[in-house]
Amino acid sequence: MKVAVSGKGGVGKTTFSASLIHALAKRGFNVYAVDADPDTSLGATLGLPLEELSVLRPIIEMKEIVEERSGGGGAFFSLNPKVDDILDDFVIKHGNIKFMRMGAVKQGGTACYCKENSFLYAVLNELLLDKKDAVIMDMSAGIEHLTRGTSRGVDMIIIVTEPTRVSVQTAKVVQNLASELGVRRIKILANKIRTDKERDFIKSQFSEEELLGIVPFDEAVLENSMEEKSGLLGEFGVVPGIDEVLEKVLREVS
Numbered sequence: 001m002k003v004a005v006s007g008k009g010g011v012g013k014t015t016f017s018a019s020l021i022h023a024l025a026k027r028g029f030n031v032y033a034v035d036a037d038p039d040t041s042l043g044a045t046l047g048l049p050l051e052e053l054s055v056l057r058p059i060i061e062m063k064e065i066v067e068e069r070s071g072g073g074g075a076f077f078s079l080n081p082k083v084d085d086i087l088d089d090f091v092i093k094h095g096n097i098k099f100m101r102m103g104a105v106k107q108g109g110t111a112c113y114c115k116e117n118s119f120l121y122a123v124l125n126e127l128l129l130d131k132k133d134a135v136i137m138d139m140s141a142g143i144e145h146l147t148r149g150t151s152r153g154v155d156m157i158i159i160v161t162e163p164t165r166v167s168v169q170t171a172k173v174v175q176n177l178a179s180e181l182g183v184r185r186i187k188i189l190a191n192k193i194r195t196d197k198e199r200d201f202i203k204s205q206f207s208e209e210e211l212l213g214i215v216p217f218d219e220a221v222l223e224n225s226m227e228e229k230s231g232l233l234g235e236f237g238v239v240p241g242i243d244e245v246l247e248k249v250l251r252e253v254s
């Protein structure tokens with residue numbers, strides 16, 4: 001299964017992504033944990049060793065490989081660099097989890113960034129369209145790593161929102177972007193819900209069909225985010241009810 005996670009900053013995308021990765025790994029899935037948010041924090045939230053994280057470069061910054069795989073300098077280079085054999089060289093492995101950092105898509109649209117972006121999209125293509133493993137991709141609200149091509153490989157995009165106007169507004173923008181890209185299943189996950197009033201607010205904004213789940217606010221999750229951890233995310237860091245959410249996702253995508 002290939003799942004993208006998006007939403008406004010601070011709503012809990014990374015916490016939810018890490019929880020889902022943890023739940024999948026616990027069930028024996030091989031999972032690619034992909035950090036595609038420029039505000040990178042998935043590795044630390046997962047509890048990967050900080051010394052390893054500090055030296056893991058994002059895919060987009062790996063100029064040597066970009067050069068090598070895109071056919072050197074000059075005006076002619078491959079738009080489809082071969083990447084399958086090198087993919088695993090740029091991950092931190094932890095049990096059955098492989099963590100990688102994408103880096104931001106280079107903006108500007110000129111040829112100077114074309115190679116880097118082509119390489120990034122080739123890696124995403126490989127992950128989303130060719131690999132058999134589960135892929136969970138923690139993204140920003142811009143979802144610029146998804147293209148018409150790569151979105152074909154995404155089984156579901158889960159848009160996380162808090163019970164606030166602004167984050168719901170962002171969620172709706174992402175729904176539209178994802179739908180324009182042709183993502184097959186677009187779901188909303190309401191997070192940090194404390195009261196019936198908040199639950200009602202979410203239900204007034206999204207249909208039953210759109211809502212994947214409603215996750216309560218959890219003191220232990222917040223407390224866990226203050227800890228400097230090493231070792232995989234434990235029971236305390238995962239959001240409540242993640243196994244049920246995973247069940248639902250698996251049912252929908254299979």
Ligand SMILES: Nc1ncnc2c1ncn2[C@@H]1O[C@H](COP(=O)(O)OP(=O)(O)O)[C@@H](O)[C@H]1O
Nearest residue numbers: 009010011012013014015192217218221222225
């Ligand atoms: N269900 C929850 N209950 C309590 N706190 C939560 C919950 N989900 C996320 N948080 C907290 O909210 C903060 C932002 O979460 P984070 O996952 O970093 O958001 P994002 O990746 O969307 O920017 C973190 O401190 C996190 O611990």
Ligand SMILES: [Mg+2]
Nearest residue numbers: 013014037041
């Ligand atoms: Mg985040």
